[in-house]
Amino acid sequence: MQKTSDLHVIETRPLLSPAFIKSEFPLSETAATLVSDTRDRIRQILAGEDQRMLVIVGPCSIHDVDAAMEYGEKLTHLRAELQNELEIVMRVYFEKPRTTVGWKGLINDPHLDNSYDINTGLRLARKLLSDLAHINLPAATELLDPITPQYIADLICWTAIGARTTESQIHRQMASGLSMPVGYKNSTDGSFKAAINAMLAARISHHFLGINNDGLASIVKTTGNPDGHLVLRGGGDEPNYNGEKVSAAANSLKNKALNHRLVIDCSHGNSDKDYNRQPIVLEDIAQQVLASAPNIVGVMIESHLIAGNQKLKGDLSSLAYGQSITDACVNWETTQKMLRSLGNAVAQGRPKVRQNPVLQGG
Ligand SMILES: O=C[C@H](O)[C@H](O)COP(=O)(O)O
Numbered sequence: 001m002q003k004t005s006d007l008h009v010i011e012t013r014p015l016l017s018p019a020f021i022k023s024e025f026p027l028s029e030t031a032a033t034l035v036s037d038t039r040d041r042i043r044q045i046l047a048g049e050d051q052r053m054l055v056i057v058g059p060c061s062i063h064d065v066d067a068a069m070e071y072g073e074k075l076t077h078l079r080a081e082l083q084n085e086l087e088i089v090m091r092v093y094f095e096k097p098r099t100t101v102g103w104k105g106l107i108n109d110p111h112l113d114n115s116y117d118i119n120t121g122l123r124l125a126r127k128l129l130s131d132l133a134h135i136n137l138p139a140a141t142e143l144l145d146p147i148t149p150q151y152i153a154d155l156i157c158w159t160a161i162g163a164r165t166t167e168s169q170i171h172r173q174m175a176s177g178l179s180m181p182v183g184y185k186n187s188t189d190g191s192f193k194a195a196i197n198a199m200l201a202a203r204i205s206h207h208f209l210g211i212n213n214d215g216l217a218s219i220v221k222t223t224g225n226p227d228g229h230l231v232l233r234g235g236g237d238e239p240n241y242n243g244e245k246v247s248a249a250a251n252s253l254k255n256k257a258l259n260h261r262l263v264i265d266c267s268h269g270n271s272d273k274d275y276n277r278q279p280i281v282l283e284d285i286a287q288q289v290l291a292s293a294p295n296i297v298g299v300m301i302e303s304h305l306i307a308g309n310q311k312l313k314g315d316l317s318s319l320a321y322g323q324s325i326t327d328a329c330v331n332w333e334t335t336q337k338m339l340r341s342l343g344n345a346v347a348q349g350r351p352k353v354r355q356n357p358v359l360q361g362g
């Protein structure tokens, strides 16, 4: 008899259940309060009820949890300093969608050596999110594999569905069941039709295949996620952060009765992947905010301790500490300048924020 299945499968290894990994790194009351309160504040920003801006800032990807924690310690001070103008959330990305091939992130290959120790990757990810919550720093991520949310989503305040997956039914279904606000990136060709369709699809209930907390294959039924919004990231060799493009996107959203308030990614297609351009994009956004720009409610910045990026090669001991191994990032000094400048623009362009200072919970 001819073999007809598993012709291209070499092995399957057991995956620890979400319940087991959560029992090792349980959600504490402190973390639950931080996550829940931050999600509420983000919802208020997205609804235009809070005039401050959401800022998703941090490394393109996490490959070294110590460096991520050092970055997080610095960011938590800046978050406190600018809390009346900005809701700062750390970008904590564990899963990388690749254009072709490459390292797919800390969960997939935590030892950076093609050993694909995914159980360790999930543990490291959960522990880091838990440690960040305990220094009062909320986290945002991109969710890529539809099984991952079961392991970490209770510690995540904002999620991106990326430019390469916004058109995927699997990801829209997943988003329909997520508990936090979800930003849909425009497509890599620069169009935002797929993201608008994703917002329409993910806000309603779906039934699909997934796993439950015990890791058992399950039929999942969701309510739909009402907190979807657009993230403009440029693409097709053109940025889309200028006033004209933002208005066009907001009008398309209004025409579909969707939330017209959106987030702008300073990196990726908006900076032509040149990290030196991120401050230029941010400055343009700050100028728009000075003139109010009610459609713009958030920004994303790829930032790390050290500027630029480095190639992941065989010898891990030669990796520079605190520098990205995926997209190039701005360094910490530049990050501080960018966020202070945005905070200033919010204070001047949206004077109401000063009248209602927000005290952030822990
Ligand atoms: O932000 C990350 C990258 O832009 C994305 O994962 C694609 O990366 P790649 O084109 O290097 O594969």
Ligand SMILES: C=C(OP(=O)(O)O)C(=O)O
Binding pocket: 060, 093, 097, 142, 161, 162, 163, 164, 185, 233, 268
């Ligand atoms: C992959 C990313 O972005 P995009 O989906 O916009 O390319 C990212 O932010 O890491």
